[in-house]
Amino acid sequence: MKVPFLDLKPQHQAIRDEVLAALAATYDATRFCLGKDVEDFEKGFSAKFGYARTLGMNSGTSPLHIGSLCGGFGPGDEVITTPFTFASSCWGISYVGATPVFVDIDPDTWCISPEAIERAITPRTKGIVVVHIFGQPARMDEIMAIAARHRLFVVEDCAQAVGARYKGAPVGAIGDCGTFSFYPTKNLGACGEGGAFVSKHAAVMDKAQLLRVHGSPKRYLHTEVGFNFRMDGFQGAILAIKLKHIDAYTARRRAIAAQYRAGIKHPAVTLPVVPAYGESVWHQFTILHARRDALRAHLEQQGVGTDIIYPGPMHLQPCYASLGYAQGSLPVAERTSERCVSLPIFPELTDEQVAHVIAAVNSFAG
Ligand SMILES: *Cc1c(COP(=O)(O)O)cnc(C)c1O
Secondary structure, eight states: OOBOSOOOHHHHHHTHHHHHHHHHHHHHTTOOBSSHHHHHHHHHHHHHHTOSOOEEESOSHHHHHHHHHHTTOOTTOEEEEOSSSOTHHHHHHHHTTOEEEEOOBOTTTOSBOHHHHHHHOOTTEEEEEEEOGGGOOOOHHHHHHHHHHHTOEEEEEOTTOTTOEETTEETTSSSSEEEEEOOTTSSSOOSSOOEEEEOSOHHHHHHHHHHHBTTOSBTTBOSSOOOBOBOBHHHHHHHHHHHTTHHHHHHHHHHHHHHHHHHOOOTTOBOOOOOTTEEOOOSOEEEEOTTHHHHHHHHHHTTBOOBOSOSSOGGGSGGGGGGOOOTTSSHHHHHHHHHEEEEOOOTTOOHHHHHHHHHHHHTOOO
16 A cells, blocks of 8 residues: 655645636636735634734745844844754744754654743843744743743744644734745645734734835835735635635544554654643654664555655754754754654545554564
8 A cells, every 4th residue: 555645636636626716716807916815815814713814925934034024133133943843944033134043842742942942041032933843832831931031022933833722822823923834735735835924913913014015005105125925816715715624634634643643552653742732733743763764664665655854953954054053962853853754644644544554653673
């Protein structure tokens, strides 16, 4: 039996007719940049997850850039973040000339450790970029308490966590702003590039809205040096359709995760921990094994596709060599990167495929 790590085709085949009809309508109306399709999606996204407002953007990286600007980060400022993430989580910090300060992660959830944040605070610390990695919420109460004590601006990178909740609250609305990616492989995926920005502060939303389109409150008036971070109309139309299915997609991811958690019984495999405070949306189902590469080869032999997410923590990436982090400086993140392997988890996997993955992991003689 073959189990691909990810196959986007079945999801897109299932909604093909509806999507193509919507695209035709957008095309005929020439609603190419922002416009009604994007506005409808923004309203639907806000209503479904519980945000006051949502701003659709052209990627998940753009709202991170805007988050840094809204936080007032700049040269000489330090912004504390996690090394165990996709690179883009750090780009917003670097784009504005601030310095990312990488701290270690919790060994169970693999999200940034609040205790490590506390130890890294200096007079120059200006903010924190939290990542809800693999769809699992970080420990926001502790993080927000630190932020309040030191007057820090908190950006939540929710690129992998559409629909995740922390003690009942939607991620992205707990910190000062939240950012989403709708890259096709994400839980809510566009058919191209897309992202979104949310904030519980009306003033932050107003500033983000201004920056999204050329710093322009009205045509040919520019009150800030802005950007072109517009979401395109086609992506808005597609995302509005996908939004109708996101609850079912998430429920299926959770069911698969529950099957993995119940079925994988291997003495040398560490399963992801699910803290009582949060509801993960299982963007990835990642396990740890000391001989990860051998496990991966075994799974490949059994027809199971896997991925290593992420093989290199950000503090050791060549682009941040000038920051001077040594190998071994953030041991939990480094150990996790060396041992992690992500299993297939997408809504269209069948129960038979899930059972096959479980049997393949359990049969690894390592
Ligand atoms: C995907 C991702 C992003 C970036 O999103 P793009 O849409 O590719 O720009 C940022 N942060 C995390 C954690 C991601 O997984």
